[in-house]
Amino acid sequence: MRYDFSATEKKWQARWAEQNTFATGTDQNKPKYYVLDMFPYPSGSGLHVGHLEGYTATDIITRYKRCRGFNVLHPMGWDAFGLPAEQFAIKTGTHPRLTTEINISSFRDTLKSMGFSYDWSREINTTDPGYFKWTQWIFLKLHEMGLAYMSEIDVNWCEELKVVLANEEVDEKLADGYTVVRKPLRQWVLKITAYAERLLEDLDGLDWPENVKQMQRNWIGRSEGVEIDFELRCHRTNLRVYTTRPDTLFGATYLVISPEHPMAEKLATAQQLTAVKAYIEQAKLKTELERTGLQKDKTGVFTGSYAINPATGEALPVWISDFVLTSYGTGAIMSVPAHDSRDWEFAKKFGLPIREVVKSPHDVQEAVFEAKESVSVNSSNDEISIDGLPFKAAFDRMATWLESKGKGKRTVNYRLRDWIFSRQRYWGEPIPIKHYEDGTMRHETNLPLTLPEVEAYHPTSTGESPLANIEEWLIGSDEHGRYRRETNTMPQWAGSCWYYLRFIDPANAEKLIDPSRERYWMNVDLYIGGAEHAVLHLLYSRFWHKVLYDLGVVSTKEPFQRLFNQGMILGEDNEKMSKSRGNVIPADLVLSTYGADAVRLYEMFLGPLEQVKPWNTNGIEGISRFLSKVWRLVYAENETSLRITEEKPGHAVLKRMHKAIRKVSEDTELLKFNTAISEMMVLVNELHKAGCYSREAVETVLLLLSPFAPHITEELWQTLGHEQSISGAAWPLFDPSMAKDDVVTIAVQVNGKLRGTYDAPADCPKEQLLEEAKKLESVVKFLEGQSIVKEIVVPGKLVNFAVKPL
């Protein structure tokens, strides 16, 4: 009897659904384990083998943990608001809801045919009013807490298309010949910067890949520096700059402010005014990309004004340049061209003086010297000297001096910016805010505030979302007067910021989440997803979670205790899978050819989970062979009768078996599925070789394999007479004494080169190992005529003789 994967997989998937096999356990006395996938955006192109990698990994862990006695929460849902469905609607008039529904049902089918053991009764969808009611609720809380505010923000505005573009879209539109300008629009902004310090600090306690933590640290970009006031010569105000190198103050030879700096125009002298105005105007036309992107050539204009260097008393010219960012620090810098490459470049271009104040190994007129591992020079006046001091000491003395003179203040700065939270789109959560005629704003308390039906999905000519065209929805009145609704919607990130909480209590109509369930299930014990979310999604989620923590909605400071990034699966040509390359391997295709168990095993066998690796359809044949070998542990070839025996396995087989239990258990815990599978292959090969079809051994194989290949093992488990699902069976335990070798092969080396091996008992004492080694024929000839300088014995491993010619 041959294994028919197609019929078997269908049979068990139907039975699992019918019997609710994977319903989440509710007995709170049992230990819990929460395994979460990054839920997908249900796109129209369906799932390919790359998408299934992470889901397979979490499913293996889920099934494994269940067998180890945990209540496991393993849910799935849909991040279903988003641009593609809306673009499709603009083109075809199809309602995004319909597109989304169709895509979801195709995604769900594929996931089900992989045999994933999700608790489908907890499925959530971010576009479901019952869900986004709470997304809106969180937004209102953010607003109450002063963490959501409106501000004029520059957006990428395309004149011809009358549309706001996302940063990612700008390049492509420019290439098509459109013009994109920066235009200020009133936007909702979330004050994530208020949580910068906590977001940074709490990273330390997380079991996350080091590179992801590092990326978040870089993104938050904490820096310690000093704000220094420079007196302006012909103005009563000061010019405040931010620097992380106060130790180089003596080397500051000019100042630069950004074109948007409030003082920019005021500082222009009569003579310079025309040039300054022209420069500011020109900067406005440039997009963010043009200003910060590839073009590195420095531009700038002199204001005509001067400021006094508090350390040297010198008058420094004040320049305007767009390389200085308005939104970082004070929007103004002191330039120390000798020790900062940007300042150096600028100074060279405009002929400004360069003065060495940190001892440099070369002439700073020729090249910049930026390293901090040196000491200050030329840095003293009547009141202070930092000459000879290394960076840290020089920094401190200078900062203290400036503070004592009231000219400066130590400051911490973050690179992190507040989060622009509004989109001028239809297919997103409406922001539940009412704007009244008197200019006040109130919350829409009747949540959820749902989307109205619209005729057309195009943004309006003013750049507002299509919602601005729907009078009935837009305008209303209540006891506070006439109001106009907020027409911006939330970005796609919003729904994914807190979905992991809703899975715990998906149907709660009264609360976002029930506190006792929250306390039982949080945190997420294992969160698996792609590295592309290393910063944004994971940072935004952590931010919302901390806000909910402050609100008392959740009991943990962090949402995801352990994070794991699966590596991408490349196409067979070693390139990223993409439609345009034509190298996409669709999930449904391999599923129908090889079956779910083979696909699951192969995806995991390909290599380490975290690694990027190419798909190779040929390789899956090996897995199919392995599965039929497993099948033949129970059914002999061409036989319908069982070959299983009730005898105890032989000693050698038993040892092999216990070793496999240990290895597979350890590797599964560590998500090292490739080596776990390899170990199972070794065991199965061994059983066939030994002709051992003992029930004890075969059932062990089935149990070990069941999280990986649930269908075939379920079928054979039933064949062997079990009435309960193998998914509920207890994980096998190993006997440590059985999992140990009693005979080991000892390697014998002479001068580190392998010259022979022999078998010895595992606990053989050193002396005896040496004796035996010296007797080996293949070793003796290398010892002849030599004097042994040193004898190294590693029990259970090897013997090495260091020799010298006599």
Add this chain to the structure above:
RNA sequence: GCCAAAGUGGCGGAACUGGUAGACGCGCUGGACUCAAAAUCCAGUGGGUGCAAACUCGUGUGGGUUCGAGUCCCACCUUUGGUACCA
């Protein structure tokens, strides 16, 4: 440029805290079964020299530490991911 990770057979990859490099799988070669094929099974499979026993080289490159290095240290090269004037 900066930050992070990684370079091992024809290919994917394995190798615990330094201890027999190449597990497992793909592919390939030969054989068995068959009228034949598929499937399956058995044997072999890093390079070089050799009839053989055996010897020798070999984990990106060059040095170093060590009885012993894929693994540790230094320098360099390449690839991938992140970031991009953050003062």
